[in-house]
Amino acid sequence: MSRDPAVAPATFEVLFTDVMNSAYGVAMRFCHNPADAEDLVQEAAFLAYRAFDSFESGSNFRAWFLKILTNCYFSKRRREKSRPVTSDLDDTPDLYLYARSGQAGFPTQGSDPASELLESLGTERIVAAIGRLPEDYRVVSTLYFMEDLSYEEIARILECPVGTVRSRLHRGRKMLQKALWQIAEEDGIVGEKTAGSGM
Amino acid sequence: MSQLSRTNCEEAFRLLNDFLDRRLTPEETKIIEEHLEICAWCAREFNFETSVLYGLKRKVRQLEVPAGLLSRILSQLPPSEEQA
Numbered sequence: 001m002s003r004d005p006a007v008a009p010a011t012f013e014v015l016f017t018d019v020m021n022s023a024y025g026v027a028m029r030f031c032h033n034p035a036d037a038e039d040l041v042q043e044a045a046f047l048a049y050r051a052f053d054s055f056e057s058g059s060n061f062r063a064w065f066l067k068i069l070t071n072c073y074f075s076k077r078r079r080e081k082s083r084p085v086t087s088d089l090d091d092t093p094d095l096y097l098y099a100r101s102g103q104a105g106f107p108t109q110g111s112d113p114a115s116e117l118l119e120s121l122g123t124e125r126i127v128a129a130i131g132r133l134p135e136d137y138r139v140v141s142t143l144y145f146m147e148d149l150s151y152e153e154i155a156r157i158l159e160c161p162v163g164t165v166r167s168r169l170h171r172g173r174k175m176l177q178k179a180l181w182q183i184a185e186e187d188g189i190v191g192e193k194t195a196g197s198g199m
Numbered sequence: 200m201s202q203l204s205r206t207n208c209e210e211a212f213r214l215l216n217d218f219l220d221r222r223l224t225p226e227e228t229k230i231i232e233e234h235l236e237i238c239a240w241c242a243r244e245f246n247f248e249t250s251v252l253y254g255l256k257r258k259v260r261q262l263e264v265p266a267g268l269l270s271r272i273l274s275q276l277p278p279s280e281e282q283a
Contacts, residue, residue, distance in 0.1 A: 108247050113250045118251070166222075
């Protein structure tokens with residue numbers, strides 16, 4: 001499909017403007033720092049702009065752009081040589097946070113029982129916990145938590161089967177619960193509660 | 200599928216993540232909901248997991264986009280002639 005070059009930039013600009021905030025959010029959760037996140041969005045925007053002729057008008061620009069952004073991130077990671085994955089999260093049992101919260105005296109009942117624990121942790125520690133996940137799980141979890149994408153949309157972005165997205169997401173969520181608890185312990189958040197409860 | 204009862208909490212639990220992500224069929228969803236009405240333990244666990252999931256989504260989305268980022272990015276795109 002060919003497009004009038006004089007029209008294309010304005011259209012790209014409009015579509016990109018709509019998705020920029022969410023793209024930056026995903027980039028921040030991938031990269032963990034504003035400078036790298038900005039570079040990543042910039043690089044993805046450049047590539048998307050150059051490839052804009054291949055974008056099917058009327059289809060999902062956000063998913064198309066996130067696919068480019070995610071590919072840029074993977075390329076960047078390959079260039080930097082990936083750090084070793086954390087493997088002690090592999091054996092996380094089901095309902096990890098539920099069990100540990102109960103033991104440590106945090107609520108496990110009510111209308112929003114995890115809110116006290118999550119408030120105590122705060123956004124930065126939660127983001128740090130996502131950062132501890134092995135990369136495949138971290139990328140799927142980030143797309144899921146940040147963007148509410150369907151399994152199918154995530155599968156298209158990552159070019160992998162829907163079943164892979166599902167299993168990584170379910171397993172990633174379990175791992176995340178343990179990572180959250182580890183950080184809560186390291187920062188003394190659950191220690192204070194536990195000390196009072198004799199656990 | 201027959202109605203889940205106290206004896207098959209395990210089956211309900213196996214569907215927990217798909218239930219939270221609304222990936223179940225309407226029939227499966229109804230079966231889980233009926234089970235949660237009669238099983239306080241499962242109801243408590245499902246409620247907690249729902250709270251974790253939505254709480255995490257709220258938290259990770261709290262993020263400030265740097266001022267001027269959009270204009271910085273747009274200003275660095277190549278001129279329109281290169282688009283063709």
